[in-house]
Amino acid sequence: MRVCILSQSLDVYKGGNHLPLLAACPNTEFTILTNRTKPKNPDLPSNVKVLTLGERIGSYYYGFADYLYAHYLLKKYPPTDPFWQQFDVIHLNQTMATKMLDLVKTGVPVLYTVHHPATVDREVAIAESGLLEGLKWRAKYALLVRWQKKLCRKMPHVMTVSETSSKRLQDDYQCPAKNIHVVYNGVDGEMFPLGKDDAQYEVIALGSFIHPRKGFPYLAEVYTKLSGEGKKIADVGRRSQEQQDILSTIPGVTMFGMIEQDQLVSLVQDSKTLVLTALYEGFGLSIIEALSTGIPPFPFDVGAVREVLRPIDESLISPVRDTDTVVTKILDYLSLSLEERASRGQKYREVVLQKYSIEKAGQSLEELYTKLQ
DSSP states (O other): OEEEEEEEEEETTSSTTOHHHHHTOTTOEEEEEEEEEESSSOOOOTTEEEEEOOOOOOOOTTTHHHHHHHHHHHHHSOTTSGGGGGOSEEEEESOOOGGGGGGGGGSSOEEEEOSSOHHHHHHHHHHTSOHHHHHHHHHHHHHHHHHHHHHHHHOSEEEESOHHHHHHHHHHHOOOGGGEEEOOOOBOTTTSOOOOTTOSBSEEEOSOOOSGGGOHHHHHHHHHHHHTTTOOEEEESOOOHHHHHHHTTSTTEEEEESOOHHHHHHHHHTBSOEEOOOSOOSSOHHHHHHHHTTOOEEOBSOTTHHHHHTTTOGGGOBOTTOHHHHHHHHHHHHTSOHHHHHHHHHHHHHHHHHHSBHHHHHHHHHHHHHHHO
């Protein structure tokens, strides 16, 4: 089977079609047609090759980079170009460019991935802002929501990562339920092995917290309260200068910024708990990555979090924005004996790899591709 993945920017370990997932599809040959990759020269699985347009289209900025990516892509490979006929499926990865609807004219089945609707990001950003700032967020998302809605309603097949996101796509965009396919995220148990018994950090947080949906103010509250208990914290990911200034005032917090994947895995293994303060998650990949290393995640009860954790341990979940409960749950867990934490960690790993292994995700994706042909 031959699949062409279209992605404006390829971040090899993130998004709906990251490389570990593609590597877990042994019966599929992938061609990724992108404008740039992060890092520039990633180690590719044997079944993946990358074609790079290399156009100057700027940063993301609410869909306009996607618009330009589609423009250059379809200029080089119009729907009538024989290039498309070599593939069994064309898979769009989270693009916002409505021009991509032209690819339906190729006659090749087209699949569109949406992690979660942009309406969620807009909704949370407005709720977390004052009146004037809220109006700015409405303006920023006006075209983005319109474009994504059109794609979801017009594309013959839409893929998302949870039943929760599927329902939001139906409710927010009137995306037909019969067109939506759910493929859960998966974690590579070899890439995320069990952590250390003598981990030096009591808590770790991962990812970019620039957007209000990620809940940085609540993360800072959790850090402050845990710092008061003498806990050591590893903070990993992109932060604004203002956020860095805030974190620099909290004792016990070590800021690592943007790091390579192997260092990220090492830090997760060297931590005892994961804190997540996102105000919506379409799935929550870091949840299952942490569980694979045997450390419990402590997220808010938002989006698909309960759906993901229901078969594993719902007691890890706290009410949204309730940082006191998050801190209490973390401290209660840290007070357990090393033997008890190790036992729970082993169980977490076993269950998460049974339910959300990268192999299972790859199998589901290949089954979907076969169904579309």
